[in-house]
Amino acid sequence: MSPSRTAEPADDHRDDGRPRLRAVVGSHRVDEEIFGxxxxxxxxxxxxxxxxxxxxxxxxxxxxxxxxxxxxxxxxxxxxxxxxxxxxxxxxxxxxxxxxxxxxxxxxxxxxxxxxxxxxxxxxxxxxxxxxxxxxxxxxxxxxxxxxxxxxxxxxxxxxxxxxxxxxxxxxxxxxxxxxxxxxxxxxxxxxxxDWQLGLLVLSVLPILLIVRLFWLQRARAAFMAAHEANSITNGALAEAIHGVRAVQGMDRGRVNHGLYTGLVDDNYRAHLRASRLAQIMIPIVDSLTGIAMAVVILVGGYMVVEGRIEVGVMVAFLFYIQRFFDPIRSLxxxxxxxxxxxxxxxxxxxxxxxxxxVTDAPDAVPLEREDDGSVEFDHVTFGYDPKHPVLKDVSFRVNSGETVALVGPTGSGKSSSMALIHRFYDVQGGAVRVGGRDVRDVTQASLGRHIAMVLQEPFLFTGTVRENIRYSSHWASDADVEEATRAVGAHDFVTALPQGYDTMLDERGGNLSLGQRQLLSFARALVADARILVLDEATANIDSYTEMQIQRALETLLEGRTGLVIAHRLATIRNADRIVVLQQGVKIEEGSHDQLMAAKGLYSRLYSMNYASFDDIPEELTGEDRARAT
Amino acid sequence: MTNTAVANGSGATDPKRIFRRTESTAAGEGVNAVSRITRMCLAYPGRVAVAMIATVLAAAAQLSIPVLLGRAVDATQAIGSATADEAALRTIALTLLAVSVLRGLFTLAQNYSAESVGHALAHDLRLAVYDKIQRLPFSFHDRTHSGDLITVGMLDLEGVRMYFSTALVRTVLLTLLLGIGAYLLISTHALLGILALSFAPFAAWRSTAMQLTLRKTWLILQEKLAILSRVMEENLAGIRVVRAFSSAPHEMKKFDAASEEALALSHRRIDVRVKSTSAMTLAFFAAMGAVLLYGGTLVAEGEMSVGTLATFLTFMTILQMPVRQLGLMVNAYARASTCGARLFALLDMPVEVDDAEGAPDLKVTEGTLRLDNVAFAYQGAEGHRAVTGISFEARKGETVGIVGPPGSGKTTLMHLIPRFYDVDAGSITIDGQDIRDVTLSSVRQAVAVVQQDSFLFTTSIENNIAYGDPRATDSRIERSAGSAQLHDWVVGLPERYGTVVGERGVSLSGGQRQRLSIARTLMLEPAVLIFDDSTAAIDAGTESRIRKGLRDYAADRVTLIVAHRLSSLSHADRILFLEDGRIVEQGTHDELIALGGRYAALHELQMRPEADMMEAQP
Structure with a gap:
């Protein structure tokens, strides 16, 4: 078994008329400067x-x-x-x-x-x-x-x-x-x-070493870097094979990949041998220079001892110093x-x-108290991540305490940005966002966080037990509170069916749970936080109907007695809202109840009648004329 | 995904346990591993021989230097004619120069050949590991953390690679230096020799104890750092949740707890190292002081020459380093034995789903798929059959829909047909050939699955689409992309089909990922095409366009579709309703609705909002 020297190159243009091989294993990107x-x-x-x-x-x-x-x-x-x-x-x-x-x-x-x-x-x-x-x-x-x-x-x-x-x-x-x-x-x-004469003579080898070493350093560094890079390329390809093993086996790519990987491993082998040669080449050079220095001490120094110009101990001391001579040059x-x-x-x-x-707390920021109401108000809000390109233009609407408002509109209409503004993830450029009647810039961010609970579109769980995930930062919640919330969203049954119930560790961010289950846990987390206002970005992916039904039920529980602002995709959710705000291209174009909007025969009623499962799915060409109206 | 949850097995061959880094290896296994690595090194006899001979010669050169230095010192002390001394000095100086050059060259040869043995070994092992990982069946990968496998393939491989150069060759070198050196010194003057070497046992012991402690704490430190980096990574990836709950203080607490533990352990490691290295230096200099005192007395009394004393002292300085590095050697053995044990456990893992001896390729003629009383249970959950008593037949051109509640065994069943797992009972045949009796590769070419969680490779879109057929033409790739309703999106990208996607490329939405996954599967021209819940993130409109585009394609093969959205199955010739791993209802959509059973109930559930909508419409 000897390392193979030939391998099929990754990108060969053979002249046999066959199309080129479109295959690589691993991906590699060096985009960071290593030396400054x-x-x-x-x-x-x-x-x-x-x-x-x-x-x-x-x-x-x-x-x-x-x-x-x-x-x-x-x-x-x-x-x-x-x-x-x-x-x-x-x-x-x-x-x-x-x-x-x-x-x-x-x-x-x-x-x-x-x-x-x-x-x-x-x-x-x-x-x-x-x-x-x-x-x-x-x-x-x-x-x-x-x-x-x-x-x-x-x-x-x-x-x-x-x-x-x-x-x-x-x-x-x-x-x-x-x-x-x-x-x-x-x-x-x-x-x-x-002895300055003997000293000067011996020291004359130092500059030689310094020059050799500096000359060597450049080439050696290139070789070490090449070996290092070859190693990470090879390891990257291995990691890809491990993560993608199901796709590899499913598409029967094993043989092709093995051929490509052999090429990488061969390159890696050669790069390492080269680096090893360069690393070792310094040894005979340093040893020879040491030999020269010692020979000088023996020859010249020995003669001086015989002549009686120096004592023998001086010669011994020189020999000792020579042994240590090159270490500092190497380290430096x-x-x-x-x-x-x-x-x-x-x-x-x-x-x-x-x-x-x-975004920082204003010096005179006051905390938002639990007694403050749960209203949310957008007052002529203009906002853009880049102020030159606002994603929300002069948007105004109000959600009264206890009301549920659905925010709908095609992708890019500014729904997610509105949601981020309520929590003051960003500051507006014009107008104001008010929560509980106060401008969000006048209250402390920590109290805003307690006043508002958020459920994001992608449920994000942390490594830890189910209980820790549901409690998250609501450290005041007891185990009973956690369980109550979990029951309320209908997740208690599947949680208790897990091997250790509430104490089951979630693998890599809940990878051992289904998407629907993760969704329910993120609902429970919001429920435990027990905030006055709930801001929710509904998941777009289709979940099986059984879980979907549970989620709809859980949503009702979650919104009970709270102000709700929902970025809605599901028709069922939209229809259950007290009011619907329709956004397009950053402008509010309609507002009203389902029946009112259907009667108005505007964008909402047309979107609704298109029979799409979610408003986000609707292809752009179908909403085009309304866009023209909006801008 | 539910499969992994079910398959959390335990037992002697549980890969989760075998590859855990802090799990200690049985002593016997470690010894076996070391001897196996040694045998593998011997597959490169030329380089091993060069390394060993060079080691012996380098040791000889090394040992002769103190002797020559001593002679030189003595030559200056000889009473006699200055010319004789000069001649003697010249000879010694030239010999010393030659020996120094040779020492350098032999060391170069020793290190380079030893390292090249290691690199060659690593080369072979890398290929073996890669091959093994690609061939080990799904059942193995379900029960193994991918991170653990990566560690075996990277770190453990390094541990094995270093064995020859840092453990074996250094052992030989140290034995020679110490053995011959001790003989030389003790035969010159027994008591002074013993004094000169007295630091060696202490330094060897301290160095070994230190390295073993450092190794143990290193493994723990790695775990602590892994926790710390997980805390940071999850915080950054989930920064919106963190901000949404205003939980930065909570997150800082988590960070501090993890960080302080890691820092405390790092400090402990520094203490261990400082204590040992300082003690070793002290022992060395103390021995040197003793040699100076006793040797000095001997010289003063005329019983020993200054040169001999100088030989003793320089010999000590030469021996100091290798003795202090004994710990590194011991560490290299320890590493090789645990790393080797894990690596070989992987390489020796039986490939349970493999070609039978002399198996022929599958020959697709009629294109008929038949499942006969199929049953299957996951490893580690043998008591619970994921599917059982499944029988059905599908002919070319037919489309079969599979529906059922979560955990009813739909995905499991779909994974049995391409032989990702072997059935426990019953059989799966294509045109009368049992898929276990033909080559795995031909089965995988005949059965293609669009999987639930599609893994995209970090490469261009075209390479991803052509993954199963790397020599496909541009036009075929574009056709597949067109059928999957992907082409229009791709041509809008700055680099069109050359755009890099995947982990480090352009990020795709769930629907785009699924469409790309469909496009690459369409390239395969299989006899059986399976969609395993692979259109969930694609909207209904696009899905129906994909379906229309595939009408001709589907006429040439069996199509199986697992879906939650019943509208995805409206065109199926037959629908199977699974519950608890059994088929409980089957028939056409209309038949099942008429039956008024579970399927009909599910249909009712899904249609409700749309039904309301109809009422709302004028």
Whole structure:
């Protein structure tokens, strides 16, 4: 079994007259810069804000690193002292004993410094990492929803994970590079101090290494990146095969995929071998340079010892320093890459931290009290995500406390935007939205949340038990309240039939429940929240008639004694509403009861008579003439 | 979806348990795994031999350096003519240079061949894992978390890959260095040799204990971080719910709880590492101090040369690193054994639905599908039959509708026909051939299913449509898209058929996804075409246009349609009503309405709003 060298290329144009093979496995997209400028003052100053609280720790660890490095530098010197003054050229045991005592002191200091340095630096870097992440996460709770709508969750997650991790790596290695720089300087100074001529001679190999290393670094980095990328391409294809296995088997694509995957695996293999070759090539170079340095010490230094120009201990100390010589150069050149990566990450982090928060509580905002009524009023509201293109134009309507109003209209008519405005997800550009008689901009957002319960079109459940999901943030609700709500929406039976009843864990966002069941749980969640106003976006997908019937019943329970504003798709829901507001292209074109609107013979009555299951389904061409009227 | 809920099985072969990362592996299994990985490495004898020989030579070069350094020091101390010393120094210097270069080259050869064995192994295993995952039946995938399989294919594979270079080769290197080194030192001076090596057992023990603790806490940390990232991800994905309930404080509490746990564990890991590394350094320097003191006395007393003392000291510095890395080696063994055990558990998993020996391809002639007394129960729920006693026949050109309440076994039945699962009793035949007696591939080509939750691949629309027939022509692709009422939408997209969809592409509505899924199934020209509740998100008008467009297509095959909306079945030749896995009513729409049973009741339920509407109309 040997890795195959040939595989069918993914996109071959064979000349056998057959159409090209339209097949790939996996998808790969590199759209993020990995390396930035090595130094970006703006990024550094932003990150420094996070390091600020740990200023004391930073000072301590830098001091500890310095002490640690100095104690390491002292050891060859002590050995040299012991040899030259304690052993050779006349035995002097007291000097030997004192030197060893000094040695003992130095290693005790070394031990303490190493403990402090690694412990304090590590903890500090971890703390900063978690602080940055917390700050970003809490910021994301407040930024404008239009930012969240535009941004993929995966992209934000890579900020919260990959990017903060590279900042941590940067902080940790920055402190350690202080040690590397000191070590390098220390070795140079020590050698020159011991004997400047021999020192200069030995040090002459350093620039060679530096040049070789910098030259190598560029090519090696390209090879490592290529290997890394080949790996993620291969893994991406594997993940796709796992997630899509049912489609693959159903369409009998296994053989084609295996051929394509073999190509990816072969590429991956070759990229890794290349990276491995490049990584290993430095070893003989460093070893040869070390060999040259040692040979110089033996040849020239040895001659100097024989001549009596230096003592033998100096030669031994040189040999010791040479062993450590190249370590700081290696770490420092690596630090350069770490810094570049950190700057690119830091730049992305600050972008997230700088996203505007456009909806905030006014300084004199007052809480909306439970006693405030449940009315909702749109007073000449104009709003657009981009103010130049309003999606709602001068819309006015009122929902009295306890009333249910259905909002209908074709896709893009502004129904969902109206719903978002009631909860002040966005601020209007003209007019006002009033809840309980108060402008939503004059009340606190938290109290608005308690006053209004929302049910979204796509039921979203969190990982956790059924009970936790129904209670969600209504922490005041008892288990009995949760159960009562669940019974009221007719979900109690299926919940108790689950393996652990209310304590059953929901797999990946309720994947083990049907859509209808998830819908009912989201109703129960809204019911437990017990708000004065219910805003509901009805699901559009068809659910089996049995569940559908339950949902309709649950909806009635939910609306009982509450103000209801429903973005309705189902004809049954629409007809049950007290009033219907018809929107089109951001303009209110009709309002009234079902009978009134049918009698008016406007858009509503025509939509209604088209026999579509949902108003959203209606093709645009059929609503076209009304659009002309609306704009 | 209900199937997975039913099939939550347990038992010895429960994949959920086998692939769980924190589950410890039985000792025997781990040893077996390691020996199996070793045997697999031996499939590359050339590279293994090069790696081993290079290791021995690198160790020899490494060990001769302290000896040469000691000689050099002694040469400077020799009393005699300066010329003789110079000659000796020159020889030693040149030898040392040569040995250093050789050490570098041998290390290069050792590392490169060792890593290439690992990469070759990974190459083979990747293909084997991929192949296995594609062939393992639905019953396996129902009971396995996809995330667990991905971890096996990525992380566990890495653990196995690293085995040869970080565990096996390093063991050989360390054994040689320590063994020969100890022999050299102790034979030179027993007591001083023992002093010089005294740090090794302590460092080896600390390093091993540290790595094993770090490994254990790493696994726990990964779990904590997974919880943290789940909290963040769900918050961001469900940000509208979070805002709707004004529950940012609640979410911050969840975040802080998860974050603080992970941070505390990270701190504990730092403490473990700091304690051990500092102690190892201290032990090393203490031994060096002892050698300096005792060796110094010996030198002072003239019983030992300075050069020999220098040999002892430099030997210690050379040995320090490999001894301190012993923990990494032990960790590599531990990783290989648990990762290997999980990987092999996957590779050895029996493929329950597979070709019989020498099975011929299915030959479709008449195009008649027959189910005869079919019964089936999911694994882990053997007591409850999902379908039972199902018999019916459908001929070419016929359309059969399947209706029933949720959980009545409709989807299960539809999954038996393409042999996604094997029946427990009875048989399914196409033109008289039992689908278990012919090749799986030919059955899948003869039976195509538009599935409930259609998985779209992250690639262009055309690649998605041509998924089952990658060499299809443009015109066929456009025809399929046209039949599925997708073409008009596609041509409105900026890159038309080249537009990328799927997880990282343009996001599609439920109805668009279903239409794309229908288009790709139409490419297959199957003898049996199944719509498994796959038009729920498509509006009635579009659905009826799709149906009209498929009239000719349907004449050449059997069409089975599972649907909730009875209007989707109005054209069916026959309708089966399922309840609790049995057919309880069957007949044409009119017959079933006349029967006045469950079907009629369901029809009544669905028609009610429309009936009202009729009244409302003038």
């Amino acid at each position: 400028r090595a130094f970006d003052g703006r990024v550094i100053s932003r990150i420094w804000d996070f390091v600020g609280p740990y200023r004391r720790q930073v000072v301590i660890s830098v001091v500890a690193v310095a002490i640690f490095t100095l104690s390491q530098l002292a050891i060859p010197l002590l050995i040299r002292h012991a040899i030259d003054n304690g052993m050779v050229g006349g035995v002097n045991l007291p000097v030997l004993y004192w030197t060893v005592a000094g040695f003992a002191l130095v290693i005790a200091v070394n031990f303490a410094a190493s403990w402090v340095q690694e412990g304090v630096t590590g903890r500090m870097a971890e703390n900063v990492l978690f602080d940055i992440r917390r700050k970003m996460f809490s910021h994301l709770q407040r930024v404008s929803l239009s930012f969240m709508d535009k941004t993929e969750v995966g992209r934000l997650m890579s900020r919260l994970q990959g990017d903060v991790n590279s900042m941590q790596e940067f902080l940790e290695t920055s402190v350690l590079s202080v040690g590397d720089i000191l070590l390098l300087i220390g070795i140079v100074v020590a050698m020159l101090w011991l 050149t690596m630090q350069y890459s770490v810094m570049q990566r950190a700057m690119a990450s830091g730049h992305r982090l600050t972008e997230v931290l700088d996203v505007d928060v456009d």
